[in-house]
Amino acid sequence: DVKVTQSSRYLVKRTGEKVFLECVQDMDHENMFWYRQDPGLGLRLIYFSYDVKMKEKGDIPEGYSVSREKKERFSLILESASTNQTSMYLCASRPWSSGRDTGELFFGEGSRLTVL
Amino acid sequence: SQQGEEDPQALSIQEGENATMNCSYKTSINNLQWYRQNSGRGLVHLILIRSNEREKHSGRLRVTLDTSKKSSSLLITASRAADTASYFCATALSNDYKLSFGAGTTVTVRA
Numbered sequence: 001d002v003k004v005t006q007s008s009r010y011l012v013k014r015t016g017e018k019v020f021l022e023c024v025q026d027m028d029h030e031n032m033f034w035y036r037q038d039p040g041l042g043l044r045l046i047y048f049s050y051d052v053k054m055k056e057k058g059d060i061p062e063g064y065s066v067s068r069e070k071k072e073r074f075s076l077i078l079e080s081a082s083t084n085q086t087s088m089y090l091c092a093s094r095p096w097s098s099g100r101d102t103g104e105l106f107f108g109e110g111s112r113l114t115v116l
Numbered sequence: 117s118q119q120g121e122e123d124p125q126a127l128s129i130q131e132g133e134n135a136t137m138n139c140s141y142k143t144s145i146n147n148l149q150w151y152r153q154n155s156g157r158g159l160v161h162l163i164l165i166r167s168n169e170r171e172k173h174s175g176r177l178r179v180t181l182d183t184s185k186k187s188s189s190l191l192i193t194a195s196r197a198a199d200t201a202s203y204f205c206a207t208a209l210s211n212d213y214k215l216s217f218g219a220g221t222t223v224t225v226r227a
Contacts, residue, residue, distance in 0.1 A: 004158075031213060042204065043159075043217035050213055058214065090158055102146055102208035105215060107158035 003027070006091050006108040013115050019078040021111050023091030030096035032074035033105065034058075034066065037088040046089075049074055050096075081115045088112050120148070120188075120205040120218035128224045135192040137221040139205030140185075146210045148181055148188050153202045153220070162190075162203075195225045 007022035025032065030051050035043040035058075045058030049068040063085060067075040074093075078085055089112075092105040120139045129135050139148070147166045151159040165172045165181045165188065172179045178191040192199055202222045206215040 033214075035217075040219055042219040043206075045214055045216075048213060056213075092159075102213065102215060104149060104161040104164055105151075105159070105206075107151075107160070109158045110156070112156075 004091055004093055004106050004108040006089075006111045008111050009109060011111060011113045013081050013113065015082060015115060017081050017115075019081050019113065019115075021076040021078075021089055021091075021113070023074045023076070023093075023108055024072050025074075025093040025106070026072065027093070027095075027106070028071065029093040029106070030071070031094040032068065033092040033094075034064075034074065034076045035090045035092065036060070037090055037110075043090065046076065078113075081113075083115050086113060086115045120207050120216065122203070122205055122218045122221040124221060125219070126222045126224070128226060129195055130226050131195060131197060133195055135195050135199070135223050135225070137190050137203055137223070139188045139190070139218060141188075141205075141207045142186065143209065144183070146208045146212075148179075149206045149208070149215065150177075150179060150188075150190050151204045151206060151217075153204065155201070159204065192223075195223075197225050197227050199223060200225045 004025045033048040034046045047066040049055045065077045091108040120141045123138045149164045150162045153159045163174045176193045181188045202220040204220045206217045
């Protein structure tokens with residue numbers, strides 16, 4: 001089975017802190033994604049990476065950056081956490097997609113971040 | 117951006133009953149996918165239906181797609197308590213890496 005592991009299920013940080021959310025997948029997937037989930041808003045795409053060292057902005061990249069140095073690991077970075085970044089963060093991965101056949105995503109269990 | 121919208125927002129049914137939820141979207145799609153999320157957990161893929169398909173089944177799940185109306189429905193038959201979860205539709209555009217998700221339908225199955 002595909003396993004997508006997010007390093008922390010729950011985090012509490014203070015405003016202004018730098019926050020790292022780590023995601024590791026074990027199925028050699030090329031594509032990886034970071035979403036945030038807020039009540040009533042569904043999942044919104046922050047960043048995605050279609051291969052190592054490649055990244056593209058999603059719909060809400062402001063205040064976030066990402067790193068993909070190795071194929072299995074995709075990190076989300078909050079440079080200076082703010083209270084409006086309190087949310088559930090979901091990482092997902094998928095085998096390479098040509099874009100003409102976008103297949104299913106495999107999700108991690110989520111990281112619930114609270115910024116005080 | 118492209119986004120599905122699920123209807124209703126919430127649904128409460130008795131065990132054994134069927135549950136139906138709908139998804140509408142705005143522009144032409146390559147495929148549409150349904151996911152389930154148990155409380156506080158990640159999403160799990162249920163079923164994918166391509167734009168040239170009209171109906172698909174998987175166990176107790178039945179998905180329909182009407183591209184002329186830009187809508188899809190997910191039917192869960194003979195519901196069980198374990199079906200209590202949020203259900204999301206996600207749309208994939210042609211030549212796009214991204215999936216766009218709706219806000220979800222919360223289903224509660226009462227014993």
